[in-house]
Amino acid sequence: xxxxxxxxxxxxxxxxxxxxxxxxxxxxxxxxxxxxxxxxxxxxxxxxxxxxxxxxxxxxxxxxxxxxxxxxxxxxxxxxxxxxxxxxxxxxxxxxxxxxxxxxxxxxxxxxxxxxxxxxxxxxxxxxxxxxxxxxxxxxxxxxxxxxxxxxxxxxxxxxxxxxxxxxxxxxxxxxxxxxxxxxxxxxxxxxxxxxxxxxxxxxxxxxxxxxxxxxxxxxxxxxxxxxxxxxxxxxxxxxxxxxxxxxxxxxxxxxxxxxxxxxxxxxxxxxxxxxxxxxxxxxxxxxxxxxxxxxxxxxxxxxxxxxxxxxxxxxxxxxxxxxxxxxxxxxxxxxxxxxxxxxxxxxxxxxxxx
Ligand SMILES: O=C(O)CCC(=O)N[C@@H](CCC(=O)O)C(=O)O
Ligand SMILES: [Zn+2]
Numbered sequence: 001x002x003x004x005x006x007x008x009x010x011x012x013x014x015x016x017x018x019x020x021x022x023x024x025x026x027x028x029x030x031x032x033x034x035x036x037x038x039x040x041x042x043x044x045x046x047x048x049x050x051x052x053x054x055x056x057x058x059x060x061x062x063x064x065x066x067x068x069x070x071x072x073x074x075x076x077x078x079x080x081x082x083x084x085x086x087x088x089x090x091x092x093x094x095x096x097x098x099x100x101x102x103x104x105x106x107x108x109x110x111x112x113x114x115x116x117x118x119x120x121x122x123x124x125x126x127x128x129x130x131x132x133x134x135x136x137x138x139x140x141x142x143x144x145x146x147x148x149x150x151x152x153x154x155x156x157x158x159x160x161x162x163x164x165x166x167x168x169x170x171x172x173x174x175x176x177x178x179x180x181x182x183x184x185x186x187x188x189x190x191x192x193x194x195x196x197x198x199x200x201x202x203x204x205x206x207x208x209x210x211x212x213x214x215x216x217x218x219x220x221x222x223x224x225x226x227x228x229x230x231x232x233x234x235x236x237x238x239x240x241x242x243x244x245x246x247x248x249x250x251x252x253x254x255x256x257x258x259x260x261x262x263x264x265x266x267x268x269x270x271x272x273x274x275x276x277x278x279x280x281x282x283x284x285x286x287x288x289x290x291x292x293x294x295x296x297x298x299x300x301x302x303x304x305x306x307x308x309x310x311x312x313x314x315x316x317x318x319x320x321x322x323x324x325x326x327x328x329x330x331x332x333x334x335x336x337x338x339x340x341x342x343x344x345x346x347x348x349x350x351x352x353x354x355x
Contacts, residue, residue, distance in 0.1 A: 008020060008022075008026070008027070009023070011024075011027070012024065015045075015090065016037060016090075019088070019089075019091040020083075020087060021047075021053050021083065021086045021090065021102065021104075022079065022080075022082075022086070022087075022104065025051040025110075026107060026110060026111055028050050029050060029108040029110070029111050030107070030138070031049070032047060032050040034046070034047055034048050034049065039090070039092055040092060041058075041092055041095050042057065043055055043058065043089070043095065045090065048152075049145060050104075050107050051070070051103060051104030051107050052102075052103055052149050053086065053102040054099075054100070054101050054102075054153060055089060055099070055102075056099050057096050057098070057099070060097070060098055060157075061097040061098050061261050062098070062161050062162055063098040063161065063162045063258070064099045064154055064157040064164070065099070065100050065165075065166075065259070066100075066150055066154075067082055067101070067102055067166055067168070067255070068102075068103035068104075068105055068165070068166070068168065068217060069104060069167075069169075070103075070104040070105045070106055070107065070110050071105030071106060071167060071169065071217055072105075072106065072109070072116065072120075072122065072169060073106045073107075073110040073111075073112060073114050073115060074109070074110075074113050074115050074237055075169050075237055076110075076170075076237070076238060076242075076243060077234060077247075077248060078168030078169060078170060078232075078234055079104060079240075080245065081234075081245070081248050081251065081252055081255075082168065084252075085259070086102050088256075089259070094256060094259070094260055095260065096259045096260065098258075098259060098261065099153070099161075100259065101149070101153040103146060105142070105146065105217070106121050106139065113239060113240070116139055117137070118138060119132075119335075120139070120334070120335070120338065121139045121217075122215075122217055123215045123216070124139060124140055124143035125143055125147060125215055125217050125220035126215055126219060126220045126223065126224060128143070128215040129141075129143035129147075130144070146217070147220060150221065150225060151224070154226075154227065162228075163221075163225055163227035164227055164229070165217075165221030165222075165227040165228070165230075166229075166232055167216075167221070167229070167230065167231050167232065168232050169231055169233050169234070170236055170237045170238070171233045171235075171236060171237065171329070172236075172237055172329075173296075173297075173298070173300050173330070174236050174300070175233070175236070175299050175300035175301055176299050177205065177206035177300075177301055178235060179204045179205070179206070179232070179234050179251075180204060180205075180206035180208065180233050180275075180300075181204050181206070181207050181208070181233065182207075182208045182210060182216070182231035182233070183207050183208065183209050183230055184210050184214060184216065184219040184222040184231075185210040185211055185212055185213055185219065185222075185223075186222060187223075190352050191352055191353045192228055192353070192354070193269045193353045194266075195228045195230070196353065197266040197267065197268075197269055198254065198258070198266060199230065200266075200267070201250065201264075201266055202232075202254045202255070203250040204232060205274055205275060206274070206275040206276075207276050208277050208278070208279070208328065209276055209277065209347065209349070210278075211278055216231060217231070218230055218231040232251075234251060235247055235248070271348065271349060271350065275346065276347050276348065276349050277326070277328075277344040277345060277346055277347060278344065278345060278347045279342050279344055280322055280343045281318075281325075281342070282341075283311060283313075283318055283339070283340050283341040283342070284337060284338060284339055284340060285313065285332070285335070285336055285338055285340040286313050286316070286337070287313055287314045288336070290311065290312070290313040290314075290332050291311065291312050291313075292310070292311050292330050293310055293312060294310065294327075298327070298330075300326075300327065300328045300330075301327070301328060302326060302327055303326045304320045304325075306320050306321070306323055307320060308320045310330075310341070310343075311330075311332075318341075320343075324345050325343045326345070327341055327343060328341070328342045328343075329341060329342055
């Protein structure tokens with residue numbers, strides 16, 4: 001008998017009764033034979049793989065939405081949020097008007113309550129999964145498969161539909177801005193006002209505007225699929241069952257409103273209600289001596305006085321060298337060569353947003 005961390009055993013034939021796609025995913029974390037059925041409301045339910053669920057309403061309205069969570073296995077609140085929405089759809093408590101693709105990114109890591117098994121899945125997209133040597137790790141195989149599923153989903157919808165990809169995460173540390181988004185590099189195109197307004201209504205007021213390509217899932221969504229795509233950091237990492245889901249209520253409400261096509265009128269775009277940042281420096285770990293020089297409870301977006309030593313890597317010292325520079329995603333426990341911290345600074349988006 002297979003077990004899972006939530007002690008729910010769900011077999012494929014039981015999905016129709018339980019609507020528990022998370023339970024099914026965790027029962028079969030590495031592979032699942034595809035199957036499909038149709039709900040009474042006409043929605044076609046297709047399980048393409050473990051953690052990959054496509055819902056197609058009988059007469060889809062104009063949005064194709066990918067909602068992913070669990071790309072990092074221990075970031076449980078977004079997984080619980082998506083699982084609940086998914087269950088309500090499968091049990092026909094709500095009905096989607098749009099095509100949807102739900103993804104639970106890394107089910108075996110979810111079962112192990114770990115960020116990853118071998119490789120950080122969110123460093124393997126846009127082909128980076130093919131760069132390693134030898135037998136590909138689970139995450140390398142999964143990144144390649146997820147790319148294909150997302151391309152298939154958007155291609156089956158066709159070019160004339162709005163493409164959205166929200167990749168839901170929680171951060172290792174607390175944050176001075178509890179919810180924030182990484183807005184992937186758009187190669188000079190303007191940032192989307194309507195997306196900023198929608199995400200603001202989800203409780204996300206702070207945006208890190210990236211200026212370079214990345215190997216993340218959201219960059220893949222933006223660059224390779226032409227989607228409005230974001231990494232959404234919705235809170236702090238906690239184990240399954242220990243999340244205060246009331247802190248995700250706005251996000252839950254707005255995602256459900258989007259799905260059932262009942263979005264309220266959104267407030268006009270007003271830059272003063274947002275915080276925008278750009279990366280001033282990316283610090284990559286170069287040696288096993290890499291260490292952070294501040295405490296574990298120091299939060300994302302904390303600023304330090306000019307000259308403060310933030311990290312050491314062998315002989316290299318990283319100091320604050322611009323006023324207003326703040327830290328984000330500091331993590332000494334990454335693989336060599338990978339991002340161990342970003343330094344960010346505030347910016348204005350005046351003249352760089354459009355409808
Ligand atoms: O809290 C942390 O250190 C990491 C939280 C996290 O997983 N963040 C994402 C951001 C992805 C992006 O830059 O779009 C990641 O590191 O993969
Ligand atoms: Zn994450």
